[in-house]
Amino acid sequence: MSELTQKVSGQPIVVDQAVGPWKEAWRSFKKSKSALAGTFIVVFFVLLAIVGPLFVPQAINEQNFSMRLQAPSSQFWFGTDDFGRDIFSRIVHGARLSLTVGFFAVIFSAVIGSFLGIISGYYGKWIDTIISRFFDIMLAFPSILLAIAVVSILGPSLQNALIAIAIINVPNFGRLIRSKVLSVKQEEYVMAARAIGMSDARILWRHILPNSMIPVIVQGTLSIATAIIEAAALGFLGLGAEAPQPEWGKMLADSRQYLMTAPWTLIFPGLAIMLTVLGFNLMGDGLRDALDPKMKS
Amino acid sequence: MVNQKKILEINELETSFFSDDGKIAAVDHVNFDLHEGEILAIVGESGCGKSVTSLSIMGLVPSPPGKITNGEILLQGKDISKFSEKEMRKIRGNDIAMIFQEPMTSLNPLFTIGNQISEAILIHNKSWSKKQVRERAVEMLRLVGLPRAEELLNEYPHQLSGGMRQRVMIAMALVCNPKVLIADEPTTALDVTIQAQILKLIRELNDKFNTAVLMITHDLGVVAETCQRVIVMYAGQVVEEATVQEIFKNPKHPYTKGLIQSVPDMRYKKESLYSIPGNVPKPGSVKVGCRFAQRCEFATDRCLTENPALYELSSSHKSRCFLVEEEGGSVNGKESLVESK
Numbered sequence: 001m002s003e004l005t006q007k008v009s010g011q012p013i014v015v016d017q018a019v020g021p022w023k024e025a026w027r028s029f030k031k032s033k034s035a036l037a038g039t040f041i042v043v044f045f046v047l048l049a050i051v052g053p054l055f056v057p058q059a060i061n062e063q064n065f066s067m068r069l070q071a072p073s074s075q076f077w078f079g080t081d082d083f084g085r086d087i088f089s090r091i092v093h094g095a096r097l098s099l100t101v102g103f104f105a106v107i108f109s110a111v112i113g114s115f116l117g118i119i120s121g122y123y124g125k126w127i128d129t130i131i132s133r134f135f136d137i138m139l140a141f142p143s144i145l146l147a148i149a150v151v152s153i154l155g156p157s158l159q160n161a162l163i164a165i166a167i168i169n170v171p172n173f174g175r176l177i178r179s180k181v182l183s184v185k186q187e188e189y190v191m192a193a194r195a196i197g198m199s200d201a202r203i204l205w206r207h208i209l210p211n212s213m214i215p216v217i218v219q220g221t222l223s224i225a226t227a228i229i230e231a232a233a234l235g236f237l238g239l240g241a242e243a244p245q246p247e248w249g250k251m252l253a254d255s256r257q258y259l260m261t262a263p264w265t266l267i268f269p270g271l272a273i274m275l276t277v278l279g280f281n282l283m284g285d286g287l288r289d290a291l292d293p294k295m296k297s
Numbered sequence: 298m299v300n301q302k303k304i305l306e307i308n309e310l311e312t313s314f315f316s317d318d319g320k321i322a323a324v325d326h327v328n329f330d331l332h333e334g335e336i337l338a339i340v341g342e343s344g345c346g347k348s349v350t351s352l353s354i355m356g357l358v359p360s361p362p363g364k365i366t367n368g369e370i371l372l373q374g375k376d377i378s379k380f381s382e383k384e385m386r387k388i389r390g391n392d393i394a395m396i397f398q399e400p401m402t403s404l405n406p407l408f409t410i411g412n413q414i415s416e417a418i419l420i421h422n423k424s425w426s427k428k429q430v431r432e433r434a435v436e437m438l439r440l441v442g443l444p445r446a447e448e449l450l451n452e453y454p455h456q457l458s459g460g461m462r463q464r465v466m467i468a469m470a471l472v473c474n475p476k477v478l479i480a481d482e483p484t485t486a487l488d489v490t491i492q493a494q495i496l497k498l499i500r501e502l503n504d505k506f507n508t509a510v511l512m513i514t515h516d517l518g519v520v521a522e523t524c525q526r527v528i529v530m531y532a533g534q535v536v537e538e539a540t541v542q543e544i545f546k547n548p549k550h551p552y553t554k555g556l557i558q559s560v561p562d563m564r565y566k567k568e569s570l571y572s573i574p575g576n577v578p579k580p581g582s583v584k585v586g587c588r589f590a591q592r593c594e595f596a597t598d599r600c601l602t603e604n605p606a607l608y609e610l611s612s613s614h615k616s617r618c619f620l621v622e623e624e625g626g627s628v629n630g631k632e633s634l635v636e637s638k
Contacts, residue, residue, distance in 0.1 A: 125361075188402040194357055195397075196390035196417045196469060206416065210407045 028290040035286020041279025049099045052092035062086075069262040079264035081255055087265060090246035091272050097247050098276065101162045102228040108166035110220050113173025118212070120174070121181030122204055132178070135171035143168040144233060151239040158231075158247065161240035165230045169223055176219055180212040187211070214291045221284035225277040232273050248273050304373060304509050305331035305354070305393075305477055311367035312346075312353045314580075321581035323349045325533035326368065328607075331477065334507040336500070338520045338541075340556065341530035344577045347513045350530070351479045353378070354511075355395055356385040372477070391421045394470035398482040400463035404454035410465055411450025414438070417469045437468040442498060460491035467498065474506060481513045496523050517560050521545065526613070529553050532578055532588040535607060539614040549616035549624075551593045587618075595620060 029035055064084035072079040078087035120131035138146065150164035184190065185208060193203050232249025234240035241247030248269040255265035312324040324346040331337050339347045352358045353365055356377065370378040377388055389395075397403050404413060414434040418425065425433075431450070438446035441464040454462060463483060470478060480499060484492040500523055503510050512524055520527055520541060527544045529537040529552065537550040548554045555573040575592040587593070590600040599619055608621040 188397050188399050189405045191357065192395075192397055192403045192466065192469075193405075194389070195355055195395040196472075197386045197388070197420050198390075198416075199386060202420075206408075207405050211405065 025290045029286055032286045032289060034282045035290070038279045038282025038284075038286060041275055042283050045095050045099060045276050045279065048092055049095040052095060069258060069265070071262070072264055078268040079262065081251070081265050082258065082262075087251075087268050090251060091248070091268055094246040094248045094251065094269070094272065095276070097158060097241065097245060098228050098231060098273070101158065101165065101231040102224040102276075102280075105162050105165040105169065105227045105231070106220050106223045108163075109169035109223070110173050110216055112166075113170045114177045114209075114212075114216055116170070117174040117177030118181055118204060118208060121178040122185055122200075122208060128178075131174065135174050138168070138171045139175075144230065147230060147234060148237070148239060151234060156239045156242070158235075158241045158245060161231055161234045164234070165227045168230075169227065172223070173216060173219060176215050177212050180215055181208055184208050184211045218284055218288040218291060221280055221287055225280035225284070228273065228276055228280070301332035301335065303330045303371075304333045305511075306371040307350075307354070307368070308371065309368035310350070310353060310365070310370065310378075312349050312358055313364060313366045314362045315364070316362060318581075320366070322366070323363075323533055323580045324353060327530070327533075327535050329528050329535065329538065331509050331511055333476075334503065334509055335526065336503055336510040336512055336524045338512045338514060338524040338527045339530055340514060340517065340520055340527060342515060342577050344532075344580070345530040346533040346580070347515075347530055348481055351395065351481050351511065351513050354477075354479060355389060355393060356380065356382075357389075387421075390417065390470075390475065391473045392475055393477040393479065394473070394475040395479040395481065396463070396466045396470050396483050398485050400459050400466055400486060403466050404462055406454055409451055409453055410438075410457070414450075414465070414469055414472065417472050421473045433472065434468075437472055438465070440471070440502075441465070441468045442494075443468075458491075459487050460494065463487060463491075463495055464498065467495075467502070471502060471506070471508070475508060477509045477511065478503075479511045479513070482515070483512075484519060485514075485516070492519075493522075499523060517556060529556070532583065533580055534588060534617065535615075536589065536617040537615065538607075539616075543614050547614075549610065549614070549621050550589075550618045551595050551620075552589050553616075555592075 062085065064080070067076070067080050067084040068082055070076050070080040070084075076086050076088065078091065081087055081090075116131050116135075120128040141149075146168045147161070147164040150167055151160050154160040154163060187207075190203060190207050193207055198206070231240055231247070232252070235247040235249030236253040238250075238253065241250045251269040252266055252273075255262070255269075258265050307327055307329050310324055310327045311322050313320045313322045315321075327346070327350060329337070339350060341347050349358065349363070352363075354370055354377075358365065365378050368378070369376040372388065372392060377385065380388065404410070408416075411431070411434055414437065415430045418430050418433055422430075434450060435446045438449055443449055443461060443464050449457075449465075454465075457465065467483075478499075483499070484495050487495060496519060499510060499512075502508060510523075512519065514520060524541050526540050527538070528535055529544075529550065531552050537544070537548070537553045539547075539549075544553060545557060548557055552573070555571070558571040559573065561570055573592055578588060578591065583591075586601040586603060587596070587605055590596040593600065597619070603619075605617050605619050605622070607615045607617045609615050610621060610624070
């Protein structure tokens with residue numbers, strides 16, 4: 001009862017601070033333990049990527065042949081690889097590479113995909129036909145094959161791997177936002193906005209875009225995980241990071257002959273990939289449940 | 298009333314939808330005038346073309362498949378149906394504003410009330426300062442009878458009740474002092490006590506600013522309470538036009554009579570409420586004869602073969618029924634054109 005006060009005019013007023021949609025989403029996000037665990041992992045790796053390289057015990061590319069394939073010890077926490085390089089230091093550096101690739105690839109594909117998706121969903125007609133068919137064609141290829149094709153055209157490097165991953169993810173975002181726009185544009189507030197003389201561009205920016213962003217945020221978080229795996233896969237195939245770069249997938253590829261003799265050369269990079277991906281997936285699931293309960297399946 | 302200046306004239310308006318079956322006219326050669334400062338009701342069942350008429354006036358008919366295929370819409374003498382989208386944008390909100398049926402979904406859930414009202418103000422007054430806009434927003438919220446206007450500016454739509462949201466919508470629509478307000482079933486989604494408040498508000502604002510109101514409704518109670526003149530639509534056509542007193546005292550078209558009989562009347566104890574048998578025919582499905590003939594208890598052979606014209610009983614009362622012709626109604630010039638088509 002204390003929550004309610006009665007105004008003299010008879011208008012009951014619920015005493016409640018103005019809670020925006022974001023604040024409300026945060027409230028429900030906080031309740032999920034797995035989402036919080038995911039966020040913790042993500043934050044950990046992000047911090048590792050940012051400040052980690054300043055504190056690592058060994059220089060990453062320093063080769064020390066007397067210390068080849070050393071098992072984990074107090075000096076080399078995760079052991080050393082076949083060049084005698086400290087795996088722990090390399091993994092910390094690798095976090096920076098993997099997260100950069102994951103993050104920027106997703107940003108690029110989300111921006112381009114959202115733009116194309118919004119245009120095609122809002123304007124429809126022939127624009128929609130062209131863009132949608134274009135997405136269909138891209139989705140007809142297995143994504144990793146497409147990425148390999150793009151990298152072979154551009155030449156193998158981490159930057160080109162990033163571009164390839166960005167390109168192959170565009171149709172996912174495009175189709176997602178297109179379907180959302182199709183439903184948002186039927187909303188009455190869009191009609192009401194047109195009825196007060198708002199221009200199409202403004203309606204897109206003010207009403208359609210913000211109300212279509214939620215699935216993109218969720219998909220974006222989950223896509224970072226996929227992008228990291230794809231970058232590692234390209235690295236493993238020798239199409240991503242180049243020789244001395246401590247990219248996780250590349251580290252796996254370089255050490256695969258030591259699987260039996262020095263398993264730590266594989267376990268730790270693999271574990272790093274797995275943990276980061278798990279973190280982003282848990283966080284993405286939590287975001288989905290918090291932001292868009294209807295998407296829960 | 299008759300001498301008042303016409304602010305909106307609808308002449309021979311035809312709005313069609315194009316489907317696989319060809320052209321279907323949802324609004325079929327509709328004529329009416331809206332005078333300065335009056336409240337005019339358009340009544341009819343669902344699917345009669347009321348909403349399409351109002352969207353045609355706003356230039357918001359979804360296209361494709363819809364299109365205005367004939368006629369003109371004169372706003373103070375200028376035919377706005379021929380305007381480009383850019384010109385229409387200046388008219389919308391500025392000269393003609395519209396409020397919708399569903400206040401619950403008419404506001405963007407992601408922005409505060411203040412943000413959305415400011416947006417509406419800024420569209421047509423780009424040079425206004427932040428302070429001016431804010432003051433105007435507060436003024437408008439007070440005007441539509443919302444308490445704690447200042448606080449409301451920072452609240453989100455979900456914190457408001459349906460009635461409050463409809464008031465916000467009205468405030469947004471009236472922000473630029475439009476000459477015409479189209480209210481498309483503004484009270485349908487609200488409960489009865491709130492309905493009465495919103496109608497009272499529309500009447501007061503109409504009085505205060507002399508804004509002409511086009512009230513689209515299917516509720517004759519709303520008509521009786523707010524309007525001066527009534528247009529009854531059936532299957533895309535105007536079937537009766539009269540002052541509100543005439544409509545209730547002396548309805549001429551059997552459809553209007555049926556509508557009035559289906560309103561519960563406290564004075565008589567009736568076992569069950571009257572209802573007009575059947576449904577509104579699908580637009581375009583009645584090719585010959587009166588469109589109401591299938592449901593009409595007075596239908597004759599003539600009604601099945603010939604579409605009646607809009608007969609004039611007096612300068613303010615017209616009805617599309619052969620019974621009126623027998624009573625001595627005459628056809629005016631415009632209508633005989635339709636007949637001869």
